[in-house]
Each structure stands twice: as structure tokens, then as C-alpha cells.
Amino acid sequence: MYGTTETEFHQIIQGCCKRDRSCQNALYQLFYAYGMSICIRYADSEAEAVSVLNDGFLKVFRNIKRYDAEQPFKPWFRKIVVNTAINHARRQKKFKMEIGMDEAKNIPTNEDILSRISYQELMAMVQSLSSAYRTVFNMYVIDGFKHQEIAEILGISVSTSKSNLVRARAKLQELLTAKISNLNVG
Template identity: 65%
Template sequence: MKPTAEQDLDAILAGCRQQHRRSQQALYRLFYAYGMSIAIRYVGNERDAVTVLNDGFLKVFRYIRRFDTTKDFKPWFRQIVVNVAINHIKRQEQYKKEVSMEEGQTISAREEILSRISYQELMALVQSLSVAYRTVFNLYVIDGYRHEEIAGMLGISASTSKSNLARAREKLRVMIQQQMQTKYA
């Protein structure tokens, strides 16, 4: 009987707990693409994303004994990469607190706009947002955090988080409209 992917992962994680290099390399290969997709959403460029991902893996290997083996590994890994990305942004001093603003776009308008654009196109536009807007957008929209949680993670107020999200959405709306005009002109 062939072992399942879950059994393979369990064996790899057991090896990582014992600090076996081959197990660490196997885990790195197994989760590299997933980790990069998370890291690049936050830091916006491949060079910094690789740094974030490598730092994330170092934390995984350092704290692997704290991982609860009764739970799924992927969310634990994701949380580490997100936290490392946020800390990277803070260290780079690119993160700027931005002032509060009311959200002005209706849900139906958002849905209509988003139905015309692919996920890849949307992610490319998200990458062009400022670090503050991109970070809050990713945490709230993509990763599902609440504004209070985002505020605690980033050291900002919940109202600033809401404002940054509203501004990110507005900028995305404008960029999407411009892209649609160019596409269908």
C-alpha cells in the first residue's frame, strides 16, 4: 500500500522535529510555492518575498516542536509566513499609517467589477497598491482577519485599518475601470 500525502507530510514533520536536513529540504520543496504565493502578496516583489519565505522557514524549523500534530500544518505555516511578512514590512519602514476615510462603494458595484477581471489581473493590481493598503487588503480580504486583529498585528487603530481597506478598494476600483476602458476601447 502506497503512503498518502498526509502520511508523507507526517513523516517529513517528524524528521524536521529531529532536525534532519533531508526532512527540512523536503518540507521546503513541498511548501515553497504556497509560501511564495503568500509572501509576494504582502511584500510585492520576488526578492523580498524570497527573504520573507526563507525567514518563515527558519521560524518553522526553530518552532516545529510547538506545532500541534493533531491540526493541519498548512494554516500554521501560513500564519508564520504572514507574520514574518508583516514584520519585514515594519522593519523596512515602508509601512505608513494613513488617515481615515469612509468606504464609498456598494457591494453590488464591486461584484459587477470583479466579475470582469481574472484573479491574476486582480493580484497584479493589488501588488501596485502602497504597502499599507496592500497589507490591510491582503489581511482582510484574502486572509479573513477582522479589523481589530489587523490593528493589533500592524500597530494601528481599527479605524485606520478600515480606512486603508476602503482606500485600497477605491484605488483598485479606479485601476480596474481604467483597465476595462483600455481592454474594451
């Protein structure tokens, strides 16, 4: 896993169970980039993402004895980091919406637009969304949560979750269309 053998990885996990700092550091180094790729989607800045990731690693280290070594580590780690990022965002109280689903416009998407945009450009566009829109978009589209789950986790109504998703998609389509227009002009 990431340049380590399965045996070495299990030794790292065992060391983490014993609170061995060098093993904790090794696990941190192995999963830092993966964890950041999750946290940056929920955070307003890179510094905030690092803070959220560090909180996630603390939870991983505190709960490492609960990890079932017969199962893959990455999904277990991912679940902890995603939940940490969501909890952080919820604590920031960034999920209030003044308008409901009825007022949101459902704008159709154009799949061809995505084929002309790089992953980095697309992620920058997602990052530019308000934290309310970005969080619901990430939870629904990327992490696979249902609107009912999102509503319960974030303490918002189902209609607000749906509205935030529609608005996030509309804003992303607006940004993508502008980007494509710029590509066609240039």
C-alpha cells in the same frame, strides 16, 4: 500531500524535528509555492517575498516540535508565514497615513468587473497598491483579520486601518474600471 503519501509526509515532519536537512529541504520544496503565494501579497518585490518566506521557514523549522501532528499542517504553516510577512512589513514601517477615515471616500464596487479579470491580473493590481494599503487589504479581505487586530498588529489606529482599506478598494476599483474600459475598447 502534494505528491507524497501521508506516511511520507509524517516522516518528513519527524525528520524536521530531528533537524535533518534533507527532510527540511523536502518540506521547503513541498510548501514553497504555497508560502510564496502568501508572501508575495505582502512584499514589494519577488526578492523581498523570498526573503520573508525564508524567514518563515526558519520559524517553522525552529518550532516544528510544537506542531500537533493530529492537526493539518497547512493551516499551522500558513499562520506562521502570514505572521512573518506581517511582522516584516511592520518592521519596514510602511503603515503611516497622513489622513484619517473621515477624508476617505467610500466608492461602491461593481461585482461584474471582477468576472472579466484573470486572477493574475487582479493580483498584479493588488501588488501595485502602496504597501500600507496592500497590507491592510490582505489582512482584512484575504486573511480575515478585524480592524482592531490589524491596528494592534501594525501599530496604527483603527480608523487608519479602515481608511487604508477604503482607499485600497477605491484604488483597485479605479484600476479595474480602467482595465475593463481597455477590454471594451480593444
